Amino acid sequence: MLPILYEFPDDIASDPFKWQDPENWGMVMPNLGRSMRLHSLVLDWEGERVKGERDIRIWASQHLNIEIGIGIKTDAWPGAEFWDRRIDATLTMKTLMERSEVIVVGIDGGGLDDLFGFAALGREKETRRWLSVSRAWCHEGVLDRRQSIASTLLDFKADGDLTIVDDELKDVSEIIEIIAEINEAGLLACVAIDNEGPYGEFVEELAKIGITPEGGQIEGVGQGYKLMNAIKTTERKLANGTFVHSASRMIDWCIGNIKIEPTATAIRATKQNAGDAKIDPAMALFDAVTVMITNPEADGRSVYEERGLRVA
Incomplete structure (x- = not known):
């Protein structure tokens, strides 16, 4: 088995307006349109986005391979x-x-x-x-x-x-x-x-x-x-x-x-x-x-x- 991880180029990964655009999600989702449906993902994304930054980061990490970032662990430094x-x-x-x-x-x-x-x-x-x-x-x-x-x-x-x-x-x-x-x-x-x-x-x-x-x-x-x-x-x-x-x-x-x-x-x-x-x-x-x-x-x-x- 050869696992392959798809990631956005830096200019997209560092720009929330770009990686949050569903038009770009296909770049890191090779199964989009097969085992995954864009419409369902968008609904799921909209539901998580309204919950706050923590949920946004977790969803982005799981689905788009966007780095979660720092400061969301329960025992992390609050700063x-x-x-x-x-x-x-x-x-x-x-x-x-x-x-x-x-x-x-x-x-x-x-x-x-x-x-x-x-x-x-x-x-x-x-x-x-x-x-x-x-x-x-x-x-x-x-x-x-x-x-x-x-x-x-x-x-x-x-x-x-x-x-x-x-x-x-x-x-x-x-x-x-x-x-x-x-x-x-x-x-x-x-x-x-x-x-x-x-x-x-x-x-x-x-x-x-x-x-x-x-x-x-x-x-x-x-x-x-x-x-x-x-x-x-x-x-x-x-x-x-x-x-x-x-x-x-x-x-x-x-x-x-x-x-x-x-x-x-x-x-x-x-x-x-x-x-x-x-x-x-x-x-x-x-x-x-x-x-x-x-x-x-x-x-x-x-x-x-x-x-x-x-x-x-």
Whole structure:
């Protein structure tokens, strides 16, 4: 048996007016007019469409092979529902630096089986909206160990959002270069790093460019209430439109992989599927948010610290 999946070309799949037009459905339904009748499908579609976005996405996925998208799982991160509405296609690292008055860098990653996640979170001049650009690095061995996502990762590489490195592990040096550029522009507030990650080498390299914990430009982020606050703050800002992010299939995928689990005293973000579902770049964003919440300035100090208040 040779299963064949028919999909719309990108220009139709990305345009709701086109893929919702029954005239185009025959492109992905080879049995239309045989085992399937267009009239019945249209009636079924009209019935689902009035129920809301969730039912539209499910029907489109089942019948037209349109990607369901993110944010419809019952245990998904609530902010995912608004994620694809807050894309700013003009955002790049260059335009982020041009538009921001201060930038917090978030870092999250594990071993050679994970992505090394990077997020640059800026506060826009005048509007004070939050602007986010995400990148990731991974070791080439991930393609062999996680073959189910290998083609997906290669797509992200082609997009320019993921760098696949060899045994020389140039991921750290490339990230340091980006951080140094932000710092030299006078925009860096600090680098927020997951407390539980293996970042000894990374911290050492940051010290070489004058960025140290003692200087107030490196902050460890615990995985407790501070991160919960960041997760909830981000979803609220997505909902009210004061957070926008660059166009990136990589970060979209990571956001869709987030699973929210309640704990005894808070919530935590985990992966929908252990191993293959990567969320490191999304967690890097939340790390950055833990600092941006404190209203930092570009010298590594927040206005609250300047007023003599201690930021927890």
